[in-house]
Amino acid sequence: MAQVDAAETDQGGAGAPDTGSGARRDGVRRAIRAASRPEPWRRGPVLAALALLLGLVMLLHAEIPNRIGNLGSLVETVLPWLGLFVPVLLALALWRRSASATIALLVPVAAWLTLFGGMLGDKSHPGGDLTVASQNVGADNPDPAGTARDLAATGAKVLALEELTAQAKGIYEKELAQAYPYHTVQGTVGLWSKLPLSDIRPVEIETDYGPLAATKPARVKLAYNRALRATVTTDHGPLAVYVAHLGSARVNPRAGFWTVSRDRNAQALGKAIAAEPNRRVVLLGDLNGTTDDRAFDALTSRMRSVQDVAGDGFGFSWPAEFPMVRIDQILVRGMKPENSRVLPATGSDHRPVAAGIDW
Template sequence: MTEQMVDEPAAGDPARRRDRRGLGVVALAVLLAALIAGHRAVPNVHGLGSLVDSATPLLGLGVPLLGLAAALRRSPRALLAVALPAVLWLALYGGAWLPPAAGAGPTAVRVASQNLRAGNPDPAATVGALTDAAPDLIGLQEVDDGDRVEAALGARYPHRSAVSTVALWSRWPIRESHGIDTGLGWDRALRAVVAAPPGDLVVYVVHLGSARAGHTATRDETVAALAATVRADPAPRLVVLGDLNTAPTDRAFVPLTRLLRDAQADAGQGFGFTWPAELPVTRPDHVLYRGLTPTAADVLHTPDSDHRAVTAGFRW
């Protein structure tokens, strides 16, 4: 019997090296795809899950980097693997960049929300920039110099309600207002009934608990408390303005999205990142609503704050 010999590439053979080329890029592409699609499966131990959730929109930046690595490796297999996270990211977040399908008809009320930043050297300049958008209602957080804010807004916004470091300034009368306990030990939120020309509008101005790497429990508790308050509120038309210290992709945000719509998601374009102001990478600032139709949503870069402002327009 004649023994047939089969040639196999030696360990250092170029053919074997070509066969393994790009495997590292393939592995990274699969990992990136798994994070994009399954970020909420990451255990929320010491806030890790919330951190990954919040950063998920930025994971799309890994796609061109992996694509470049695959091209440099001249690996068709790696290029094909990179298409997986690319398609997943586009399916989940690509729609945010399409022209908004805002509601037709004239805008009845315009709102704005701004975290002024405690210790702001010129809060008057910050709120002055807000007025360029001509909002009817302005919700402010971290107000620690009400006199200078009053000097800047009082003439155009004669109606005001304030609780601790949050405040609402309105062109229209405020029928009633009171503080809201979100579990911080003091009221850092308020509820007001604004007599808007089309009808009464309930407005919440809110600054929820802070979230830090490894410390999200207080923030999570305040989200739950706000959700419980909104759930019990019978108002047919309601707007929440504020720094919620929670990105819209964060699993902690779900209790609110079950009750309210997001103006940026419905009538804005892009992610609407607001923090940090100079190079924003996340969106803790929100305009949430129910009982209204959004006509516009945007972000404003105002001076002297570490947050950009958020704006929205609505019709009845």
């Protein structure tokens, strides 16, 4: 019996599976499989690179050259909208389970908040000694009389209009006559005021549509002059008011972001305002660009945008149906902006903008 038991024991020992070596083999296989798969920090290197590039574009936008297609100005025009790439990249990073790409997104988030975080709140204050308003009323406006009535209803003491045609000029003069006893029209820009005007003169800014001249409707006949200067007499002293409609900016397959005329106008206007002897100055108009664009350094280095200082949100004004950029500007020098707002759409493709300013 002892021999049988020993034999059975020997046979059983020889036939039993070697669980220790099998476990070791399984562990080695798992380690090899784990090593062959990228870890979360190694996943999505392209996404991480794109996130860092996006942040650098926002932070270093002023260093992007304009030599090729005016790329620098184009980026600065759409700068706030670059933030939309963040949720897209975040969704892709989560889908790829990439820790590196997720962390890299902190760079564009921080850059965007640095540039535009202040625009998320309401910086406006009630009141203002003087309310001013401006609108590009549109050469193709189907209802200039209605637009004039809407603008008169804003209660602005000083009202600037741009892109006035010879056909519509008389309509605006008639509809605004009762609310604004003082006015002047110089070419395609006009100024209406409840306060006396003096020292009125055109401001010479060269305008040329260049390769895009064919895009202007032949039936719309615009006079050459697109800027004026006037003195508004107030209880607090004289106020120099400039009204301007700078040249067009267009994305064109041949010319890229075409801004030659606009940039030339901005330089000329900047020189005129720099030479303005009056300490208090207001600029109203369609500048065909945002104040982030380097093309307006000659203006923004001497004047403040009321939207940046006292606005609520980004204040986009164009196109009227779904505003995406603010190209209709109110800039001040020697005055304190209290509030800035975009008014409801009229018959124009631009929305009116208004601001309250203090002495």
